[in-house]
Amino acid sequence: MQVKRGRGFLSTPGPTNVPDRVLNAMHRPAVDLNDPDFLELVNSCFDDLKKVFQTKNGEIFVYITNGHGAWEAALANVLSAGDKLLVPETGNFSGGWRDVATAFGASVQEIPNDWRRAMDPAKVAEALAADKAQEIKAVLLVHTDTAVGITADVQAVRKAIDSVGHPALLMVDTIASLGTVDFRMDEWGVDVAVSASQKGLMVPPGLGVVAAGPRAVEAHRTATAPRRYWDWGARLQSEGYRKFCGTAPEHHMFAMREALDMIFEEGLENIFRRHQMLADAVRDCVSVWTEAGALSFNAINPAERSNGVTTILTAEGVDAVLLRETARDVFQTALGGGLGKLQGKAFRIGHMGDLNEPMILGTLSAVETTLAYLDIPYQRGGIDAAIRSLAEARKKAAAVAAPVAGPISRVA
Numbered sequence: 001m002q003v004k005r006g007r008g009f010l011s012t013p014g015p016t017n018v019p020d021r022v023l024n025a026m027h028r029p030a031v032d033l034n035d036p037d038f039l040e041l042v043n044s045c046f047d048d049l050k051k052v053f054q055t056k057n058g059e060i061f062v063y064i065t066n067g068h069g070a071w072e073a074a075l076a077n078v079l080s081a082g083d084k085l086l087v088p089e090t091g092n093f094s095g096g097w098r099d100v101a102t103a104f105g106a107s108v109q110e111i112p113n114d115w116r117r118a119m120d121p122a123k124v125a126e127a128l129a130a131d132k133a134q135e136i137k138a139v140l141l142v143h144t145d146t147a148v149g150i151t152a153d154v155q156a157v158r159k160a161i162d163s164v165g166h167p168a169l170l171m172v173d174t175i176a177s178l179g180t181v182d183f184r185m186d187e188w189g190v191d192v193a194v195s196a197s198q199k200g201l202m203v204p205p206g207l208g209v210v211a212a213g214p215r216a217v218e219a220h221r222t223a224t225a226p227r228r229y230w231d232w233g234a235r236l237q238s239e240g241y242r243k244f245c246g247t248a249p250e251h252h253m254f255a256m257r258e259a260l261d262m263i264f265e266e267g268l269e270n271i272f273r274r275h276q277m278l279a280d281a282v283r284d285c286v287s288v289w290t291e292a293g294a295l296s297f298n299a300i301n302p303a304e305r306s307n308g309v310t311t312i313l314t315a316e317g318v319d320a321v322l323l324r325e326t327a328r329d330v331f332q333t334a335l336g337g338g339l340g341k342l343q344g345k346a347f348r349i350g351h352m353g354d355l356n357e358p359m360i361l362g363t364l365s366a367v368e369t370t371l372a373y374l375d376i377p378y379q380r381g382g383i384d385a386a387i388r389s390l391a392e393a394r395k396k397a398a399a400v401a402a403p404v405a406g407p408i409s410r411v412a
């Protein structure tokens with residue numbers, strides 16, 4: 001076994017770094033599941049999760065599960081067998097959610113798309129307009145498809161649905177986007193938002209979170225898909241035990257409380273700005289590397305590139321798996337691999353969650369070291385471009401920032 005010293009970098013697009021504060025918050029004894037202080041903590045988390053989803057009208061459901069479970073939780077509550085669903089293909093994750101829907105007996109119509117561009121909302125409008133009988137129950141949209149590194153325009157998809165007067169629910173996978181980029185559930189007319197603990201929320205893997213708006217809760221009353229653990233009905237009753245359909249994931253809730261405190265200390269706006277700044281630095285660096293021809297951005301349109309993850313394609317003859325394994329095993333930096341049809345053809349740099357400049361520079365440096373080690377051609381100067389990008393962004397923020405809390409303005 002190889003001896004490893006120092007702290008490695010977790011630069012996968014989930015799970016992300018769990019802050020020490022969050023880990024430490026978990027280091028305490030279990031409590032009586034009806035302990036009033038604990039129930040109060042749970043209620044405060046549910047209230048604060050609404051703020052993160054930017055919803056006043058939504059109901060929050062927290063499950064002991066991962067993102068896949070949260071997908072299933074959302075569908076089990078609004079679907080009946082035979083329901084029609086519309087799924088714009090965004091990348092690997094729209095396919096994953098589609099497969100859950102198919103397993104529930106839904107009839108899925110997919111809008112095909114290459115994995116290199118965001119879905120054109122006009123195609124969603126077109127598909128819904130063609131549904132004269134208005135049988136499509138819901139549109140399933142992935143906000144940030146983590147496989148391809150592209151963030152969709154959720155609001156534009158909502159407008160597309162409304163533009164043809166279709167009653168379909170809008171269900172959005174925010175697993176990679178929540179706490180990373182702006183997501184406004186109420187303002188954007190999202191009926192169901194699905195998320196998980198281990199990405200932008202900075203909590204260890206293990207919680208699935210679903211926010212359901214009034215139209216979705218209404219749909220749940222008549223939907224007939226089999227459900228018990230996932231059922232919103234019992235969970236809407238106030239007792240803590242029912243909220244979780246059994247014993248609460250106490251330590252995960254301690255972690256969630258701490259993570260939410262950290263989120264509000266920094267402020268959502270500052271969090272989004274920090275992600276933008278770090279993502280810009282990654283992109284500036286990768287742009288330089290790609291000049292040598294062995295690497296390229298998966299997302300063709302720069303405006304669609306995700307602020308949480310960058311997917312980098314490798315040219316024929318470059319072993320993306322070896323690259324990722326070398327970065328992890330030799331240089332202690334875990335990257336994401338290519339998923340689905342990008343398997344073996346891409347790697348991904350996660351830049352979401354509890355992350356700062358030296359961490360992102362460490363990751364980029366480890367990737368560049370890996371490229372050098374494996375003799376993969378890259379244009380030199382990427383790290384320098386990232387450094388300049390970060391310095392300029394901080395300077396600009398310091399010049400304009402109002403004196404509010406958060407790491408950007410604190411510099412001023």
Ligand SMILES: *Cc1c(COP(=O)(O)O)cnc(C)c1O
Nearest residue numbers: 014066067068093144146175176
């Ligand atoms: C990570 C991710 C998932 C899957 O979440 P798991 O917790 O691994 O089940 C689904 N959708 C998106 C967009 C993701 O980023």
